Amino acid sequence: GAVVSQHPSRVICKSGTSVKIECRSLDFQATTMFWYRQFPKQSLMLMATSNEGSKATYEQGVEKDKFLINHASLTLSTLTVTSAHPEDSSFYICSAPTGGRAFFGQGTRLTVV
Amino acid sequence: KQEVTQIPAALSVPEGENLVLNCSFTDSAIYNLQWFRQDPGKGLTSLLLIQSSQREQTSGRLNASLDKSSGRSTLYIAASQPGDSATYLCAVDSTTSGTYKYIFGTGTRLKVLA
Numbered sequence: 001g002a003v004v005s006q007h008p009s010r011v012i013c014k015s016g017t018s019v020k021i022e023c024r025s026l027d028f029q030a031t032t033m034f035w036y037r038q039f040p041k042q043s044l045m046l047m048a049t050s051n052e053g054s055k056a057t058y059e060q061g062v063e064k065d066k067f068l069i070n071h072a073s074l075t076l077s078t079l080t081v082t083s084a085h086p087e088d089s090s091f092y093i094c095s096a097p098t099g100g101r102a103f104f105g106q107g108t109r110l111t112v113v
Numbered sequence: 114k115q116e117v118t119q120i121p122a123a124l125s126v127p128e129g130e131n132l133v134l135n136c137s138f139t140d141s142a143i144y145n146l147q148w149f150r151q152d153p154g155k156g157l158t159s160l161l162l163i164q165s166s167q168r169e170q171t172s173g174r175l176n177a178s179l180d181k182s183s184g185r186s187t188l189y190i191a192a193s194q195p196g197d198s199a200t201y202l203c204a205v206d207s208t209t210s211g212t213y214k215y216i217f218g219t220g221t222r223l224k225v226l227a
Contacts, residue, residue: 106156
């Protein structure tokens with residue numbers, strides 16, 4: 001199957017700093033990618049849809065100024081958590097569709113201290 | 114608004130048992146449904162995908178069924194093994210045309226005892 005690579009897999013950052021997470025489709029092009037968040041003991045929730053060459057679409061309740069999404073090429077979307085706080089600590093995972101199905105990255109565990 | 118529920122939330126069984134995980138969704142207008150496996154602290158592994166026009170899919174010891182009209186899917190695991198221990202998630206693409214945006218269930222934490 002197709003491969004979606006996410007980097008880094010784990011990151012610890014200080015409160016107030018920004019963190020960038022990358023999502024790459026390795027063997028296919030994706031005009032759309034999706035970002036999800038999973039809090040401990042909860043299920044995954046869609047945060048936003050990343051659109052190549054245009055603005056991202058955010059789900060209700062997700063702050064677009066805090067979670068900056070850039071989809072500058074057909075194989076790369078980035079999620080930047082700006083001015084991170086401990087409550088942003090979570091598991092972030094991206095997906096990209098091809099061939100009629102969505103493929104997920106390995107996820108990024110973000111811990112803000 | 115589509116809601117996806119999974120029962121039971123947790124399950125512990127001895128090795129070798131056949132087991133059934135349940136997933137229900139409130140809106141039957143779905144494009145497809147996927148079952149995933151998630152190991153602790155890891156990403157998602159797609160197990161089976163069922164299109165809305167299909168009734169079931171099989172892969173090895175896994176069989177997933179879909180009853181769209183009643184808003185239910187089941188994942189059947191035959192002859193369970195300790196390596197099957199993980200959290201199982203079902204997710205629906207809740208549109209008729211397919212957007213690849215998934216709504217996830219709360220998961221079933223499975224533990225298979227040796």
